[in-house]
Amino acid sequence: MAGTIAPESRYATVGTAVTVDPxxxxxxxxxxxxxxxxxxxxxxxxxxxxxxxxRVDLLAARTVGDPTAFWQLCDANGAFDPAELEQPGRVVRVALPRGSPEPAMPRGVRLQLLVGPLTFGPAPYELVEALQEAQVTQNAGQRSGFQLRFALSRGSLVERMLADGSLDPPTRMLLVLHLDGRPQVLSDGVVTRHDVARSNEAGASTLTLTGVDVSQMMDLIDLSGLPMPMPAEARVLTLLAPFAAYGVVPMLVPSVLVFAPNPIQRVPAVRGTTFAYVSQLADEVGYTFYVEPGPTPGMNTAYWGPEVRAGQAQPALTVNADAFSNVESLSFSFDGVQKTVYLLTAFPEQVRVPIPLPVPDVSPLNPPLGRKIPIPLSYRRMNIGRADPGRTDDATARMDVVQTLARGLARAAQSANVITGSGSLDVLRYGRLLQCRRLVGVRGAGRAYDGEYVVKSVTTTVKAGEVKQRFNLSRNAQISISGRVDT
Incomplete structure (x- = not known):
């Protein structure tokens, strides 16, 4: 009887038993x-x-390659009735039969590793095969980083490259994820350290490479005292020019709040490294500065401008929608006392009289992302003298009216993001990589929390059989403006 069962049948491995008819x-x-x-x-x-x-047989033919293997789809989705899987719009999970080895990469996914001292090329095949896990973290307001864990065996190519310095800082490494044929640069940075974990067990030794995006190269040389008698935007472009060797392309949004000092009275000079000074110039006008990889391998966009709170949102994160959900988890919180009204005082040299400045609740730097704007409960007087220890330097005594107002608008925008969310998703189910520092819609979280959010951080983990992301969201108001969230 066992010989009559096809090997692709669900019963091929259950075996037989003998029962005596009483x-x-x-x-x-x-x-x-x-x-x-x-x-x-x-x-x-x-x-x-x-x-x-x-139909379920068409799904099986398209995904598994055998219309009679529809039972594999039922097993993967916990469906006892195959008709449950035929609902239009439902996202069906495709799994390997029980006992199958874990795939190196999910179907439709390929991870490409590029390595080089400054310019780069494809990594050796043996190095790619030794890669066990890649983790990339992008965080608004901070530099992006990566960690790569490799298997380290005696006499392997990884051990030889480690010995000859091929993986020493600041070796440049690029990670490109190909999702259904669409390449997307996950990370472009330089190695900053490596850690070796040796084990007595065979195959358990590992090498972990830790790195930061190419902005790390902007933070190595102190240029303090270098005079730059030019507007802030020109200073930014001049300081970023040497990093074209790393594919850095500046993207600047001019600010109406930039203060141009009188060159007869004062000549601006660099304070700190390139990265520190450019970040400071952005902070003074309520802007942000970061370096983002892509859109093509080898290119990096150095963005100096306001936080992105407009434009086309990414496909919605859907929760609590049964088969239509595309996230694994999603939770929200509302901090009612975080939002702060800042009390500012300007000391213009021409008047020499303190001038109080009101800071609006909503500004071009902080447009509302919802209809219900929380009322601020906290009030704080910005430091008008020396910088507070442990706080951002908000001293305004030496600033003019424009600079003081810009600093207040920036702090108000930061404190207004009182609604936050966090969760995780499977990239294949979501259909693409969730991008940090962009807008994204949320559906299924309820009337108060549905709507558009800013993606504050994303951690992407790529390892055998999966590509997953953990993320954090924020916004400054509740209830969707439009009353609906597009998919």
Whole structure:
């Protein structure tokens, strides 16, 4: 009987049993009972969205390559009735049969590693094969970083490259994720340190490379005292020019709040490294500065401008929608006392009389992302003298009216993001990489929390069989402005 069962059948591995008929005494050979494996124990191979008119056999033919293997889809999605998987719009999980080895990469995903001292090229095949896990973290207001963990065996290429200095700081490394044929640069940075963990167990030794985006190269040389008698935007462009060797392309948004000092009275000079000074110039006008990889490998965009709170939002994060959910978890919080009204005082040299300045609740730097704007409960007088220890330098005694107002608007915008969210997702189910420092919609979280958010941080983890992201969101108001969130 066992020979009549096709090897691709769900019963091919259950085996047979012999039962004696109590009436006739004859032995009856029959299949053993098949127990459906827990869906979470099956290795994910990908995701597939159901189209209008799709049947479960068509889905199986398209994803597994065999229309009779629809049972694999049922097992992967915990469906006892195959018709449950035929609902248009549902995202169906595709898994490997029980007992199959974990795939090196999910279907439709390829990770490319590029290495070089300044210019770069494809990493050796053996180095790519030794990569066990890659983790990339992007955080608004901070530099992006990466960690790569490699298997380290005696006499391997990884050990030889470690010995000859090929992986020493500041070796440049690029990670490019190809998702359904679409390349996207995950990280472009330089190695800052490496850690070796040796083990007595075979195959357990590892090498971990830690690095930062190419802005690290802007933070090595102190240029304090270098005179720069030019507007702030020109200073930024001049300081970023030497880093064109790393593919850095400046993207500046001029600010109406930039103060141009009288060159007869004072000549601006650099304070600190290039990265520190350019970040300071951005902070003075309520802007942000960061370096973002892409859009093509080898290119890096140095953005100096306001936090992005407009434009096309990324596809919505959907929660609490059964089969239509595309996130694994999503939670929210509202801090009612974080929002602060700042009391400012300017000391213009021409008047020499303190001038109080009101800071508006909503400004071009901080447009509302919802209809219900929380009322500020906290009031704080910005430091008018020396910088407070442990705080950002908000001293305004030597600033003019424009500089003081810009500093107040920046602090007000930062304190206004009282609604935050955090969660995780599977990139294949979401359909793309969630981008940090961009807008994204949220659906299914309830009327108060649905709407558009700014993605504050994203941590992408790539390892055998999965590509997942953890993220944090924020916004300054509740209830969606439009009343709906586009997919």
């Amino acid at each position: 009436d006739t005494g004859q032995e009856v050979v029959h299949l053993r009972r098949r127990f459906v494996p827990p869906a979470e124990r099956l290795a994910t191979a990908g995701w597939e969205q159901v189209a209008d008119g799709d």
